[in-house]
Amino acid sequence: MTARTVGEVLVDLLEANGVDIVFGIPGVHTVELYRGLAASKIRHITPRHEQGAGFMADGYARVSGKPGVALVITGPGLTNTITAMAQARQDSVPMLVISGVNRRCSLGHGHGLLHELPDQLGMMKSLALYAHTLLNPTDLPAVIERAFSVLLSGRPGPVHIEIPTDVMAAKIDPGPFRAATATRPRADAETLQRAAVLLADARHPVILLGGGAITAEDEIRLLAERIDTPVVTTVNARGMFAGHPLRVPASPSLKAVRRLLAEADRVLAIGTEMGPTDYDINVDGDFPDLRSLIRIDIDAAQLARDSRATLSILSSAKAAAAGISGFLEGHRAASDGAQRAETARKASWAELTDKMRTEIGIIDTIYRTLPTAIIVGDSTQAIYAGNYYCDPPRPRSWFNAATGYGALGYAPPAAVGAALAAPDATIVCLVGDGGFQFSLAEIGAAADAGARVVFLVWNNDGYQEIEAYMLEAGIVPEGVKPSAPDFLAIGAAYGLPAERLADVAGLPEALERAAALNRPSLIEIHQEKTAGATA
Incomplete structure (x- = not known):
């Protein structure tokens, strides 16, 4: 085989292991990893923030059953992705994060290079199931094979590989290579x-x-x-x-x-x-x-x-x-x-409050109206209710970040990843007005990707769950009323059809209109202004 750069061989190895989508934001510390991407069969999706890249990889993995892959720069690109990696670790979601790192001769010296961390590998070893710095370019096939073996064989979670900038452009002849195989434990x-x-x-x-x-x-x-x-x-x-x-x-x-x-x-x-x-x-x-x-x-x-x-x-x-x-x-x-x-x-069911049963009724309405729906949830009251009790029509059609690590802002980017994993399904991103603002810009990524996501915003004018918790504990609520933008105007700014429901009874028709578009859209339910949103 003709010698090619590490970046080009990396793309080949990802393809060989079944990767068809990567999520990432290119930078000067990763451009060499993009050299072979345009000529490959792998689709690149650009989030608006590296945390979004990780959450997209998470949503993709949960729906497809395959590892989600994020490609990020060294330093802030990687630290921005850590929250998503932690959610994946807690929920056992297979995620491969490939990042850059500064050139080999600089590692550990603290010269103050752009995007430098004191010990990036050491930081990742505390979180990832497997973390490796590719110091020898010819080790790339073996390192990728090990990474996918870890992802496929044991309890899933995040894996991290960092590639120094001077290694990325090095040319290697990888020879024949093979896809990783899963070796799962079996009891006697x-x-x-x-x-x-x-x-x-x-x-x-x-x-x-x-x-x-x-x-x-x-x-x-x-x-x-x-x-x-x-x-x-x-x-x-x-x-x-x-x-x-x-x-x-x-x-x-x-x-x-x-x-x-x-x-x-x-x-x-x-x-x-x-x-x-x-x-x-x-x-x-x-x-x-x-x-x-x-x-x-x-x-x-x-x-x-x-x-x-x-x-x-x-x-x-x-x-x-x-x-x-x-x-x-x-x-x-x-x-x-x-x-x-x-x-x-x-x-x-009898144990639940009337409010929770109303919220679960809305979840049931989504599944009845859209038989192929996958609901991707954030930490918001309707999702909390569904986590207590909901009866989805099939596996992998209900997941959220309200368990495990509990990251706010998870649902919008994760819904984009889910939509790309299941293009024939309608993805309903059920997110609160507070959590949505953590990752609001990712509706732009959904628009770019043509992701079939309905952003269903559950607007209760702040962090109402935390406010209720404070009141129950005898604490005067503070910091729980962040103002929200006009979500319809935000949707329109990104080219998304958007509507606010006057009555929850209109939800089935709104969902049908949204699903027929074959592109992202936005529906808002306001807990006080939408009739039927509360018991």
């Missing part, structure tokens, strides 16, 4: 059989599903039906078991779901961190002690953090569920699973 048959025996012996089992279970729906469904158990889906697993009588699409923070778990004589938790943003949203400490917990996780460190488990199984969700189910062939279960699930669904 003895461990899986032990789990099957424990489940077969249970009279009232329950399954808990997290985002790590999302690729194993068929295998888990067969297992759940064989042991006839209710299946509780956390936020990142919502849409699994859609329409199934065993589903419980409600938060384990609700008393009704906790009661179901407290009464269970076996709980099988698959691909869930069991963290407080799912299991103790209200920080009341009342999550029950589980009588017998079996945990399946792809991350040994995650299993080691939990001393409650009767049995811990290091395995991918797909392999473990299939293996356990195989040992239960012909098993005759207690046959009350659907009844217990229905009781939990009804009790969970």
Whole structure:
């Protein structure tokens, strides 16, 4: 092969690993990485801020199931991306961030070069699953292969590769190279059989599903039906078991779901961190002690953090569920699973406030009106309500940043990434007036990309959730009333059709009009000025 620059070979390696889109803002510290991009099949999307590049990569990854890729400059470009990387780390989203760094001879010397950090690699090692500085140009194929192996094989998260500016232009002959392969852990048959025996012996089992279970729906469904158990889906697993009588699409923070778990004589938790943003949203400490917990996780460190488990199984969700189910062939279960699930669904719904049920009704309206809708949410009241209870029509059709790291401004750029991953779907970005202002300019990126996103702005004139929290704590609210722009005028400035609803009853028609456009648009619901927005 003819020698080519590191930047050109990098593009080839990304293509070989299935990358079709990269999100980034070019700068003098990355231009050499762009040398081969225009001639490739990879599409480049330009956000308005590097944090947007990371969130776009996140949304793309959640919908496509493939790693999202961001390309950013050294220093501020990378530090701007860190928030998105932290969200990906908390929610186990595969993200590859490739950045520049100053020339090799300058590293660690503190000469005050443009965009210099004291120790960029050291900073990233504290956050990324794998971080590497490409000091030797010929190492590029091996480094990329390792990066994708990390992204595909264990618990997903962010990976970072930095390339010095003097390395980018170096010419190399990479020789033949191959795409990375996934090597996921599989539990031994003895461990899986032990789990099957424990489940077969249970009279009232329950399954808990997290985002790590999302690729194993068929295998888990067969297992759940064989042991006839209710299946509780956390936020990142919502849409699994859609329409199934065993589903419980409600938060384990609700008393009704906790009661179901407290009464269970076996709980099988698959691909869930069991963290407080799912299991103790209200920080009341009342999550029950589980009588017998079996945990399946792809991350040994995650299993080691939990001393409650009767049995811990290091395995991918797909392999473990299939293996356990195989040992239960012909098993005759207690046959009350659907009844217990229905009781939990009804009790969970009854537990919600009228305001929350109204907000969830709007979410249901979106799914009924737009059958292909994917709702990408920010930290806003309607999303909080949906995280307590919502019943999406399929997996990967509901996700948001109100769990885990909880970054405001996530939804607008993440919705752009989601739209590019699923161009035939309509993406509804459900965002508050406060959070929208964190990343308002990304509607320009949506317009440039022709992304099919409906920006549905839930306007309550500030940070109403925080204001309510302050009042409940006896604190005089301060800093919770940032003024909002005229969102319709902002939409028009970027060329987006925009409308404000006078009545929530008009939402279906507004959504249909927006979806028919095949480009981004904006709808505003004002909590006080739009009739039907509150109970």
